[in-house]
Amino acid sequence: MPRDETADRPDGGAAVRRSLQLMWGGAPEPTRGPKPGLSVAAIVRAAIDLADAEGLVALSMRRIAAALGVGAMSLYRYVPGKSELVDLMVDEVYSEDLGSPETVEGGWRERLEAYGRQEWALYLRHPWMLQIAQGRPMLGPNSMRSTDIALRAVDGIGLTEEEMLAAVVTISSFVSGLAKTTIEAMQAADRTGISDEEWWEIQSEYVGPAVVAGELPMLTKVGEAGAFHSMFDHFEFGLQRVLDGLGVLIERRAADQDR
Amino acid sequence: MPRDETADRPDGGAAVRRSLQLMWGGAPEPTRGPKPGLSVAAIVRAAIDLADAEGLVALSMRRIAAALGVGAMSLYRYVPGKSELVDLMVDEVYSEDLGSPETVEGGWRERLEAYGRQEWALYLRHPWMLQIAQGRPMLGPNSMRSTDIALRAVDGIGLTEEEMLAAVVTISSFVSGLAKTTIEAMQAADRTGISDEEWWEIQSEYVGPAVVAGELPMLTKVGEAGAFHSMFDHFEFGLQRVLDGLGVLIERRAADQDR
DNA sequence: GATCACTGTGTACGCTGTACAGATCGATTA
DNA sequence: TAATCGATCTGTACAGCGTACACAGTGATC
Numbered sequence A, B: 001m002p003r004d005e006t007a008d009r010p011d012g013g014a015a016v017r018r019s020l021q022l023m024w025g026g027a028p029e030p031t032r033g034p035k036p037g038l039s040v041a042a043i044v045r046a047a048i049d050l051a052d053a054e055g056l057v058a059l060s061m062r063r064i065a066a067a068l069g070v071g072a073m074s075l076y077r078y079v080p081g082k083s084e085l086v087d088l089m090v091d092e093v094y095s096e097d098l099g100s101p102e103t104v105e106g107g108w109r110e111r112l113e114a115y116g117r118q119e120w121a122l123y124l125r126h127p128w129m130l131q132i133a134q135g136r137p138m139l140g141p142n143s144m145r146s147t148d149i150a151l152r153a154v155d156g157i158g159l160t161e162e163e164m165l166a167a168v169v170t171i172s173s174f175v176s177g178l179a180k181t182t183i184e185a186m187q188a189a190d191r192t193g194i195s196d197e198e199w200w201e202i203q204s205e206y207v208g209p210a211v212v213a214g215e216l217p218m219l220t221k222v223g224e225a226g227a228f229h230s231m232f233d234h235f236e237f238g239l240q241r242v243l244d245g246l247g248v249l250i251e252r253r254a255a256d257q258d259r
Numbered sequence C: 001g002a003t004c005a006c007t008g009t010g011t012a013c014g015c016t017g018t019a020c021a022g023a024t025c026g027a028t029t030a
Numbered sequence D: 001t002a003a004t005c006g007a008t009c010t011g012t013a014c015a016g017c018g019t020a021c022a023c024a025g026t027g028a029t030c
Helices: A014-024 A040-054 A061-068 A072-077 A082-093 A108-125 A141-153 A161-192 A196-212 A217-224 A234-258 B014-024 B040-054 B061-068 B072-077 B082-093 B108-125 B141-153 B161-192 B196-212 B217-224 B234-258
Strands: none
Touching: A014 A082, A014 B196, A040 A061, A040 A082, A061 A072, A082 A141, A108 A141, A108 A161, A108 A234, A141 A161, A141 B196, A141 B217, A161 A234, A161 B161, A161 B217, A161 B234, A196 B014, A196 B141, A217 B141, A217 B161, A234 B161, A234 B234, B014 B082, B040 B061, B040 B082, B061 B072, B082 B141, B108 B141, B108 B161, B108 B234, B141 B161, B161 B234
């Protein structure tokens, strides 16, 4: 039976264990046999480079192997399967740019803002991250470290542990959600060779009648104001709004404290 | 040459036009030949049912055709390709539950909150929506209507058109971002047969040493407080925070107005 | 009745992940 | 030194994918 590209098999966690072992480096070195010509790190690096350059659809075991100058099946000496390799890719990516929030001037807001920007930049560097189905959160050491750093930003300001986690999740969710649509729109422009202007032109051919009929009044109004073509930065807007919202809660907690 | 599963080809927008034509219903009815045994709507329905039940990975042209009792190639009489079919699926899903915000009691906050909840429920019903790469936003009539309705929620409260759009985008981004991780965690539990408890148990085998070593102090603290196992509702928390944040801006605009 | 646009389908191609068998290498053991 | 044996590497094969293409059957129009 062929295996699903992403599905884990219900083998009682053996596949998960293999992933974890590779990430946390618990694999014992063999003493016998020829020296390995490759390494897990090299494979992960090649896979990330390929995914960065050509997207997730181009990421195949054969392509990765070809980039490393080996046969496809050689990869399976180092990695149990593609799904586990993707797990490793994700954790590797989280090892970039782990600036701790303590280095950021200011309070919780500046630190959390820096975290949000860091995540945003990460998605721009590695758009494929948004397309993979991350089976479970925080698999590896690097993604855990990243989350730990984010939590430090909201420590000691009167929030409960649950709220601290929820605050980070809220920022993270907004950033990844916006990144997904933003990046996909960018990629669609590249892929189809249709610019934003051409896109709206084609759209309006079909949408036109509905607009004339008075349906879609708000889209018409917002569109005529040029909001779809403008350089308005949705990331900056949303980030500040989410931080404002967290601020409301934090100030309320501080007020409760004083009382 | 085999075709990518999702990639559009740079054919000057012909593929996009085909999608749009199908969605906006501009296809002329043929007069000659046998009556079609299928319809685009039936195919889209079958595809959605299949994706709902078994996920995106199970969604293949052959499976859809089998569910309809026809050969795989028959589908291509109705739909140009899989990519266009997915476009149609997405727009069809947006036709569900288009309750207008005018029916919601209260002001912008209650209306926007209702929109967020509606979107959240939509993703829970159709998890595959979060996995597909939506090339462009607002392709079809239904998704456009949905956005129009959302914009109505924030109309006439002192925001510019750009800010109105950005407010909707902010809510949408948070909801889709959180839905993606939440749903994927749920699906991972189903797929692997590993419950959350087992998951954390396996994790801790490997994470343990790092915790003992004093790395990950915040994760340790938050974990010991039980925040990972708790029933804390991240959706409700985040939604209220985002609404709070938008409220800060809206109140500021209202104050400017008065001045 | 002939024409011909249209519907439906079987076959085939290049791609995918990966199971499996076999060849080769090289440190350990006899 | 020679035999052993685990570890590395790879070619082949299989089931499944999207879909191009050729062809058979249908039924309204001329």
